[in-house]
Amino acid sequence: MAVESLGSAPRVKVAPWNDPVIRGWVFQIVVVGLVGFLAWYLVSNTIDNLQRQKIASGFHYLEREAGFEIGDTMIEYSPASTYARAIWVGILNTLRVAVLGILLSTLLGTIIGVGRLSPNWLLSRICSWYVEAFRNVPLLLWLFLFYKLISEAFPGPRQAISLLWSSVFLSNRGVYFPVPMADPIHKWMGVALLVGILGAWMLARWGKKRQEATGQPFPTVSASLGVIIGLPAIVWLAGGAPHHMSWPELKGFNFAGGTVIQPEFTALLVGLVLYTSAFVAEIVRSGILALHKGQSEAAAALGLSRSQAMRLVLLPQALRVIVPPMTSQYLNITKNSSLAIAIGYPDLVASVNVTINQTGQAIENILIIMAAYLSVSLSISAFMNWYNKRIALRER
Amino acid sequence: MTDAMPVGDRKPLPPPVDETGVVGWARKNLFSSWGNGITTIVLIAAVVWILNWFLEWALFTANFTATTGSECRGGGACWALIREKFRYIFFGSFPYQQHWRPLFAVITMLAMLVLSADRRMWNWRLLVIWGVGSFITFLLMFGQIHIPLSLILFVALAGGVIGLTLRSALAPSSERMAYYALIGIGVVGLALRIAGVLPKWSIAIAPLSYVETSLWGGLPVTLILATYGLAFAFPYGILLALGRRSNLPLIKGLCVGFIELIRGVPLISLLIMASVMLPLFLPSGTTIDKFLRAQVAVILFAGAYIAEVIRGGLQSLPKGQFEAADAMGLNYPQKTLLIILPQALRVVIPPLINTFIGFFKDTSLVLIIGIFDFLNTANQALVDPNWAGFPGEVYLFAAFVYFIFCFSMSRYSKYLEFELNKGTRR
Incomplete structure (x- = not known):
C-alpha cells in the first residue's frame, strides 16, 4: 500500500525557477544562444572581411588549373590538371x-x-x-632525422648502394627496384585475386558450418591461401606467363626503368x-x-x-x-x-x-x-x- | 651411525654452482633453451657491433672543439656544432645579452611543474604556485606586464561568484558578505568601465626591456605552449566532459559534436586554420599575435582529448556517489566540485600525465606555422652554411632533450599510479 501511494504520489509543486526541468531548458537555451551568437559574430566578421579583401567564395576554383607540380603521384597528374x-x-x-x-x-x-x-x-x-x-x-623529429639521413647521408645515384645482385639501389633520390613490365594480363590477375578473396571467404564460412554440423575440421587457412594465390597464378600461366622485368639502370645523372620509392615517402613511412x-x-x-x-x-x-x-x-x-x-x-x-x-x-x-x-x-x-x-x-x-x-x- | 649429527644441526647443502650468481642468472634468463641461447648470442653480436660503431662515431673520432664546419668534416660526430649553437637552440632569437631571462623562465616553469608533482601541494597551494610561477615566467619573457583595470574587476567578479556557489551553505555570514562585496565591486566597476566613467588604466610592471613573442624561441616556447595549453585546456576539458555526460540534450549534442570534430582532424589542420582563418573571423583591423593563435589552437585541441580522459574518470565512479550527493541536498556545482570531480580526477591523473607527454611532443608541430619552438630552433641551427651537413648531431641532441623531459614524466606517472592505487591493491 505504502509503495503504491509513493508511486502514485502527485508531483510536488515547486516554483518554476526551482523546477529542474524548466531550469534545464533555460540553461540550455542560454548556452545554445551564446554559442549561436558567437557563431553569428564570427560568420558576419568573416563575410565582412572576405568582401573587404575581395576574396571569392564557393568551390568553383576546384575546376580551375592548379599549375603546381606534385612530385609523387599515384594517378596521372600534371600542372595542367585541376x-x-x-x-x-x-x-x-x-x-x-x-x-x-x-x-x-x-x-x-x-x-x-x-x-x-x-x-x-x-x-x-x-x-x-x-x-x-x-x-x-x-x-616530427624522427621524420626530420630520417629525411635528412636519406637525403644527405645516402650517396647520389652514381655511387648508389646496390643490393641483391644489383637489382635494388639505394640513393638520395630514393630506393630503386625492378618491377614486372606492364602486361594486359595484370588486369585479369587483379580480377582473379578479388575472386580468390571472395572464394576464400565463402570457403571459410562453409568450413565453419561443416565443423559445427559434423565436427569435422576443415583446413581453412591453407585452402584459402591456396585459392587466393592459386587463381591469379593460373591466370598468369594462362596468359603465357609474361616474365619480363623492367630493371633500374643508371642513365646519365639518374636511374631509368624499374620503379622508385621517393625519399620523402620512405622517411615518412x-x-x-x-x-x-x-x-x-x-x-x-x-x-x-x-x-x-x-x-x-x-x-x-x-x-x-x-x-x-x-x-x-x-x-x-x-x-x-x-x-x-x-x-x-x-x-x-x-x-x-x-x-x-x-x-x-x-x-x-x-x-x-x-x-x-x-x-x-x-x-x-x-x-x-x-x-x-x-x-x-x-x-x-x-x-x-x-x-x-x-x-x-x-x-x- | 654414532657420529651422525642430529638432523636439525645439519647445514643445508649450498645450491649447485650453476644455479646461483651470475652463471645461474645467465642460464635462467639468457640460455634457458637452444633457441634462447642462439638468440642471445646473435643479439650480443648485434649490440656490440652497433655500440662499437656508435661509440667510434660519437666519442672516439668526434670533434668537440672545431670552430667551423669544415674543420669538423671527415671525422666522427661534430659535437662542436652543438657547442657553437646550443644557446640558439635553447633560446632562439631572444636578445643574446638577455638570455638569462628565458633561462630563469625555464627554471621557474620546471620548478612549478616539479612542485605540482608533489602530492602534498595538491590543495590551495597549487593555485599560489601557479599564480606566482606564471607571473615570474611571463615577466621574465615579456620584460613588462600591464594589468588592465578591467581584468582586475573581472577577476574580482569571478572570484565572488565561484566562492558563493561553492560555499553557499558552509560559509559564515561574514565570508558570504565578502563574496557579495567582490561581486558588487566587479559588476559596478565593469559597468562604469564600459560606460566610460572609469578611465583606461593599468598597472604597469616594467623592470626589463620589452621582448615581443616573435623573438621568443627554443625551450621556453615549447614549455609555455605545452604547460599553458594544458593548464587552460584542463578546466575547459572538464566542462566538455561534464557536458557530454549531462542529461540536457542540447548541451550534450554540442559537446559531443565539438569533441568528435576536434579528435577527428589532425592538429596541423587546426594550426593552419588558426593561422589563416582566425584573422578572417575577427573584425578587420584586429590582429592577434601569432604565438597566441598557436596557443589557442593547442588549447582547443588539448581540451577535446582531456575531456575524453576525464570522461573515463567520471564513468568509473559508482552511481551511488551521485545519488548520495543529491540526497545530501547539494546543488549541481557543489555536487560536481566537492564530491564527483575530486574522486574522478584522482583516477585519471596518470592518463592525464600521459596526455601531457603527448602534447609536449605535439607542440613541435607549431613549426609548420612558423613558430620557433625547440625543434624549430634545432632545425634552424642546421641552416647556417658554415655548419651545413651535420643533421644527425643536432637531431640526436634535440631528441635527447625531449627524451629527458618525456621519460621523466612517464616515470612519474608510473610512480603515481602505484601510489594512488595503494588503497585498492592487495
Whole structure:
C-alpha cells in the first residue's frame, strides 16, 4: 500500500525557477544562444572581411588549373590538371601512407610487444629500450632525422648502394627496384585475386558450418591461401606467363626503368611505422598480460596444440583488450601522416596548403581537409567498432 | 651411525654452482633453451657491433672543439656544432645579452611543474604556485606586464561568484558578505568601465626591456605552449566532459559534436586554420599575435582529448556517489566540485600525465606555422652554411632533450599510479 501511494504520489509543486526541468531548458537555451551568437559574430566578421579583401567564395576554383607540380603521384597528374585533381592526388597519397603504416606498424608492434614478454632477458630489454626511445621523442623529429639521413647521408645515384645482385639501389633520390613490365594480363590477375578473396571467404564460412554440423575440421587457412594465390597464378600461366622485368639502370645523372620509392615517402613511412609500433607494442603487451595464466593451462589440459590454443583461446580474449586502444592508434597514424607537409611529401594537407596560398580561399580548403580527415577517421572507427562488436564477449 | 649429527644441526647443502650468481642468472634468463641461447648470442653480436660503431662515431673520432664546419668534416660526430649553437637552440632569437631571462623562465616553469608533482601541494597551494610561477615566467619573457583595470574587476567578479556557489551553505555570514562585496565591486566597476566613467588604466610592471613573442624561441616556447595549453585546456576539458555526460540534450549534442570534430582532424589542420582563418573571423583591423593563435589552437585541441580522459574518470565512479550527493541536498556545482570531480580526477591523473607527454611532443608541430619552438630552433641551427651537413648531431641532441623531459614524466606517472592505487591493491 505504502509503495503504491509513493508511486502514485502527485508531483510536488515547486516554483518554476526551482523546477529542474524548466531550469534545464533555460540553461540550455542560454548556452545554445551564446554559442549561436558567437557563431553569428564570427560568420558576419568573416563575410565582412572576405568582401573587404575581395576574396571569392564557393568551390568553383576546384575546376580551375592548379599549375603546381606534385612530385609523387599515384594517378596521372600534371600542372595542367585541376585543383580538384591535385587535392585528390593528396588524398590518395595520404591513404597510401596511412594504409601501409597501419599494416607495417601492427606487424612490427606485435613483434616488439611479444618480444618484451620474452623469457630471454636481453631480447626483452632491447624491446623495452626501443619502446622508450621512440615513444619519448616527437614524431616530427624522427621524420626530420630520417629525411635528412636519406637525403644527405645516402650517396647520389652514381655511387648508389646496390643490393641483391644489383637489382635494388639505394640513393638520395630514393630506393630503386625492378618491377614486372606492364602486361594486359595484370588486369585479369587483379580480377582473379578479388575472386580468390571472395572464394576464400565463402570457403571459410562453409568450413565453419561443416565443423559445427559434423565436427569435422576443415583446413581453412591453407585452402584459402591456396585459392587466393592459386587463381591469379593460373591466370598468369594462362596468359603465357609474361616474365619480363623492367630493371633500374643508371642513365646519365639518374636511374631509368624499374620503379622508385621517393625519399620523402620512405622517411615518412619509416618514421610513422617506427614511432607508432612503439605504442602498438605496449598495447599488445598489455593485452597479453591481461590474460589469466589459467587460460593457457586450461587450453593445454584440453589437449589443444600451442597454435590451436593461441588461435582459439588466447588470441580471441587478448583481442578484446587490444582492439579499442588499437583503433585510436590507427586513427593516430592517419592523422599523423599529415606531418608529411614538414618534409615535403605531397599528402592532402600539403596539396591543400598550396591551394590556399594560390587561391586565398582558406575557408573552403580547410573545410575540405576537415571533411576528408573526418570521413577517413569515422570510417576507420566504424570498421573497428564493428570488428570490436564481433569479437566482444557475448554475455546474457 | 654414532657420529651422525642430529638432523636439525645439519647445514643445508649450498645450491649447485650453476644455479646461483651470475652463471645461474645467465642460464635462467639468457640460455634457458637452444633457441634462447642462439638468440642471445646473435643479439650480443648485434649490440656490440652497433655500440662499437656508435661509440667510434660519437666519442672516439668526434670533434668537440672545431670552430667551423669544415674543420669538423671527415671525422666522427661534430659535437662542436652543438657547442657553437646550443644557446640558439635553447633560446632562439631572444636578445643574446638577455638570455638569462628565458633561462630563469625555464627554471621557474620546471620548478612549478616539479612542485605540482608533489602530492602534498595538491590543495590551495597549487593555485599560489601557479599564480606566482606564471607571473615570474611571463615577466621574465615579456620584460613588462600591464594589468588592465578591467581584468582586475573581472577577476574580482569571478572570484565572488565561484566562492558563493561553492560555499553557499558552509560559509559564515561574514565570508558570504565578502563574496557579495567582490561581486558588487566587479559588476559596478565593469559597468562604469564600459560606460566610460572609469578611465583606461593599468598597472604597469616594467623592470626589463620589452621582448615581443616573435623573438621568443627554443625551450621556453615549447614549455609555455605545452604547460599553458594544458593548464587552460584542463578546466575547459572538464566542462566538455561534464557536458557530454549531462542529461540536457542540447548541451550534450554540442559537446559531443565539438569533441568528435576536434579528435577527428589532425592538429596541423587546426594550426593552419588558426593561422589563416582566425584573422578572417575577427573584425578587420584586429590582429592577434601569432604565438597566441598557436596557443589557442593547442588549447582547443588539448581540451577535446582531456575531456575524453576525464570522461573515463567520471564513468568509473559508482552511481551511488551521485545519488548520495543529491540526497545530501547539494546543488549541481557543489555536487560536481566537492564530491564527483575530486574522486574522478584522482583516477585519471596518470592518463592525464600521459596526455601531457603527448602534447609536449605535439607542440613541435607549431613549426609548420612558423613558430620557433625547440625543434624549430634545432632545425634552424642546421641552416647556417658554415655548419651545413651535420643533421644527425643536432637531431640526436634535440631528441635527447625531449627524451629527458618525456621519460621523466612517464616515470612519474608510473610512480603515481602505484601510489594512488595503494588503497585498492592487495
